[in-house]
Amino acid sequence: MEVPFLSFAPQHAPLRAALTDAFTRVVDSYWYVLGEEVRQFEQEYAAFNQVAHTVGVANGLDALVLALRALAIGPGDEVIVPSNTYIATWLAVTQVGAVPVPVEPDPATSNLDPARIAAALTSRTRAIVPVHLYGQACRMPEIMALATEHGLFVVEDNAQAQGAAFAGQRTGSFGHINATSFYPGKNLGALGDAGAVTTNDDNLAQQVRVLRNYGSQQKYYNEVIGYNSRLDELQAAVLRVKLPELPTWTRQRQQIAAWYGQHLAGIAGLRLPAVAEGATNVYHLYVVHTPHRAALQQHLTAQGIGTLIHYPVPPHRQQAYQQLQLPAGSFPIAEELAATCLSLPIWPGMTEAHVATVAAAIRSR
Template sequence: MLMEPIPYFAFRDFPVGSEAAVQQALLQAVAGKSYILGKELKHFEEAYAGYLGAKAAVGVGNGYDALVLALKAVGVGPGDEVVLPVHTFIATINAVLQVGAKPVLVEPDTKTCNITAATVAPAVTASTKAIVPVHLYGQVCEMGPLLQLARAHNLRIVEDAAQAHGARYENKFAGTFGDAGAFSFYPTKNLGALGDAGAVVTNDEAIAQFVQMYRNYGEAQKYRSEVVGVNSRLDELQAAVLRVKLQNLDQLNAERQRLAAIYKEELQGTEELVLPVTAPGCGHVYHIFSIRTRRREALQQWLRVQGIYTAVHYPVPVHLQPAYRFLGHKAGDFPVAEELAQTSLSLPLFPGLKQHEQERVVDMVRKFFR
């Protein structure tokens, strides 16, 4: 008898009743008949800033735009160098290039997969304007030393917190340490909309005002443009959805953490398997549960035959992507990132994953290594 497939990710009604609450919020937003820059957006921005303990959250069209607008808001532009991890989703480097700056790639820590002050410091030059820490997989970077490094060299920090909603470092939320934090609310994120959506979070009033203008054609008021802006507005329907989902974020993250703890306990000591490592003081909300093995391809194929679907984050490092050949990098330049690309495998982990499904994943991973 064929077993029911286990998806890498699925949208399930967790906690129970959350889907009905989202649908009700949508109906109310439609009934409000104000679809752009209305009260739903204002309420979500206030709620998200309040949750994070930040002064402002500014809703934008998506997480990529959040990065671009945050970089522009802190003054990054042509001639500037921006230090960022080579092991990240391409949105991070694309945003740096979009504002005309030069991306300077650095290796992640081999255990946490995040950049650290130690990996960033050698890349800082007189032309460096900013650092973009990416809180990868849901784990906050070790922000204390990175902030010290930034202060020592008068650098701006724009956090890429697209995978770390609700994660904390020393009891402070990801996205609130630097000059600005960029969030994505892509549907599969820990806090996900029903389409593309994003936000810039900041404690700097000038940055918030700039993003508010820039996202709306650069207008300070109707038909009066102060800067040459773009159209990148978080719409009312997505804002209504996010405000409801935000109420469950801590519960959703706790469920991810519970599932991750089971994986760690049950797979501990499995031959050739490297499990996620969390740095001291760093919180992890497990947007992704990535294991590592030199037999990655064979393991992934084995699991698929068993009806278990997985993902790879990320199969080709940024410096080896065809689009970035002009940066002049080659294979061997970033051995840690290249090893991660060859060995990482993300297991199914999402709120609503059933006990028997996770037990089957664990059982099949163990069987592969026997």
Template structure:
């Protein structure tokens, strides 16, 4: 059985009629940028996210950058980020001229640890950027308490956890302003690049709207140096369709994770995903850990099972950030995760037979061990 790491077919077969109708409506409208379909999706996503405002932008990286810029984060400032995140989180900080300061994750949840955030705060810290990694919400109550205590901004990176909650409150609604990605592989994915900023601040929402559109609120009148970072009508209309199905797709992901938990429990030295007692997990990824990671990945690939490593090189060890002076050993938890983590197939519509096939292939690897 050939099982890819990600397969859109089940989703797209289900949505085909609605998506083609959405395309035709936008096509026939003859209006493709900053129109009614964008406004409709922004309103829908704000309601879903339980915030007052959602502003569509070009992608998740731009969403994070614009959020920081709207807070006037810049040169001389520090922003605390996880030591084990995708590079986009860190790039957003660098784009502003600020300095990323890394903090270790909790070894069980892989999310940034409140205790390490506290240790990373200096008199230059201006913001904290927690990343809800792999689909699990961060410990946002404590993170917000730390931010309030030190008068810091919080910008949630909600690229991987649409619909996850901490103590019943949805991700993307905690921070002062937050970024989200709708890259096609995300739980809520467009058919191209797309993103959004969420906030309860009318002032910040207006600034994002201005910054994303050349620094202009009125055509040909430019209030500040802005950007062309808009979400187009077509992607907005596709996202409106998919948003209606998101919770059902999330139920699928949770069910698949439960199947994996059952078939992989007690196998070899595997460490399975652990969920914080206050958090929910929407399983953007199902990540297992083993000291035999590379050999297991090779075994699965040879048996037709797709895998990925999220993420093999921590951002502070990337060549792009060599100027910060970090060396191997500075963040041992992030490095352990980088050396042992393996993401196995996960997508809405994946069948129990496919999950069992992945599980049996993993079991056979450890049986040979």
């Protein structure tokens, strides 16, 4: 049995009629930008995420940028970011003119370690951007307490963890203003680029609405230097079809992760995901660690099993950030995680037989 890294078919096939109806509804509305579909989705996702406001934007990176802009973070400011994350987290900080200041993760969870943040704070620190990496909630109460103590903003990067929680509270609802992505491969994915900002702050939500639309509330009257970053009607309609399915898909991901835990138990040199006490994991990715990553990946590929590496190069070692002058060894935990991580297939619709096939291939190496 071949096992692809990702398959959309089990999710999309049962929704085909509903998706087609949604497309038709948008086409027949004759209103394609910032219309009723976006308004309804914003309300529905806000209710799902247990926040007062959702503001739909073009993609996850824009969501981060607009959140930071709404907080007036810019040149001269520093922002705490994880040393291991997808580079979009850092890019958003750079794009508003601030400086990303990396902090190492908890090696067990790969998430930002709250105990390490204080040592990185300076008089220029304005915000913390925790990333709920791979679908597991960060230890948000500790991060929020630290932010309150030092007068800092918190912007959650919730792109990989829609529906996750810490101590029963949804990720994307802790921070002052938060960002998520609906890139097709995400747990709640559109059929193209899409994103959103979530917040309980009325003023911040309004600022993002203005920023996403050329800095304008009234057409042709521009209050601030804004962006063209609007969630379009077609993607909003798709997301409205998919959102009610997300809890079921999350339970399937968690069941698949449990099967992996059973079938992969006891394999020497293979470290399985760990979940922090109080956190839930919605398993956007199922990431194992091994010092023999290259050999294992080649072996699985030969067996017809798809894998990916999330992520092979930490942001501080990317050419884009060479100006920060952070040489190899600057962040050893992030570098070790990057050198050993391997993402195994996980998608709603996978069966235990799929998982057993992957596990048997790993054991046969």
